[in-house]
Structure formats: C-alpha cells, structure tokens
Amino acid sequence: xQSVTPMHPAAPAHLPSFITAPGSADWLMQGxxxxxxxxVLSVGLVYLRLHALPEHMxxxxxxxxxxxxxxxxxxxxxxxxxxxxxxALLLAxxxxxxxxxxxxxxxxxxxxxxxxxxxxxxxxTDNGETDAEARRREAGVTPQTSGGGA
Numbered sequence: 545x546q547s548v549t550p551m552h553p554a555a556p557a558h559l560p561s562f563i564t565a566p567g568s569a570d571w572l573m574q575g576x577x578x579x580x581x582x583x584v585l586s587v588g589l590v591y592l593r594l595h596a597l598p599e600h601m602x603x604x605x606x607x608x609x610x611x612x613x614x615x616x617x618x619x620x621x622x623x624x625x626x627x628x629x630x631x632a633l634l635l636a637x638x639x640x641x642x643x644x645x646x647x648x649x650x651x652x653x654x655x656x657x658x659x660x661x662x663x664x665x666x667x668x669t670d671n672g673e674t675d676a677e678a679r680r681r682e683a684g685v686t687p688q689t690s691g692g693g694a
Contacts, residue, residue, distance in 0.1 A: 595621055595629065602636035609640055 562572040595617060602613040616632035619625065 598629070598632040598636040601633075605636070605639060606642075609635065 564570050598613050598617050599610070602610045605613075613632045613636050616628045616635065620628035620632065
C-alpha cells in the first residue's frame with residue numbers, strides 16, 4: 545500500500561516539473577551543476593589556447609624570437625598585464641631579419657681589405673683560430689699589427 549501525503553492546502557494543484565518531492569533527486573540542480581562545470585572547463589580551455597596563440601605563431605621564427613615571445617606570454621599570464629600579450633603577439637607576427645650573416649660578411653670583407661687571412665667559420669679549429677694562424681703560432685711567428693702611435 546502506498547502512503548499518500550496530503551498536499552498543503554495553499555499549494556496549487558499543478559506544480560512545475562522542476563519542483564521535486566521531498567527525498568527525490570533534484571534533476572534541475574544536477575543538470576545545472578554539469579552545465580556549469582562544462583562551461584567553466586571550456587571557457588578555461590579557450591582562454592589558455594588564446595593565451596598560447598603568440599607562442600604557436602612564433603614557432604616558425606628563430607629560437608631567440610620564440611623564447612622572447614614565450615617569456616612575454618608567461619609574464620602576461622601571471623601578471624594579468626595585457627600589454628605583454630599584445631607585445632608577444634606583435635613580435636610573433638613580425639619576422640625579424642637575420643643580422644648575423646650580413647654583419648659577418650662585412651667583417652670577412654673588411655679582413656680581406658685589411659690583408660688579414662680571412663677565417664671561414666667552418667675552417668676554425670677548436671680554440672677559435674684558423675689553420676694558418678695555428679701554423680704561425682707553432683712556428684713562433686707573431687702576427688704584425690699596425691701601430692696607432694703618434
């Protein structure tokens with residue numbers, strides 16, 4: 545035999561479906577909790593992926609540029625200063641030129657003009673001198689330098 549609890553006299557005859565009987569599961573609260581957890585996780589995932597966007601864009605750049613972009617994005621993440629993130633994004637978008645090769649080429653050309661032995665970077669020994677310099681050092685010949693005296 546089922547026990548029937550009488551309804552309160554002030555209660556309407558038809559209650560909305562989200563109002564549950566005492567002791568039964570509250571499906572609206574459970575659904576809201578699942579929705580809230582999924583929403584927080586998805587918003588956090590989108591936030592972190594957006595925050596890592598400059599790093600992903602800078603992977604095509606050189607190593608130094610990637611490291612600077614990574615440091616700027618971490619600073620932006622931990623300090624909540626959006627200027628660091630904007631700077632990292634701009635740095636990731638701009639491809640920095642390679643200044644090392646032209647400067648090295650100019651230095652080798654100046655060495656040729658000065659009459660010194662031009663050191664090809666591939667021909668350097670372990671201690672940073674060319675084979676010709678190593679032979680001179682072994683023979684005891686000191687290189688001549690131009691004096692700048694008065």
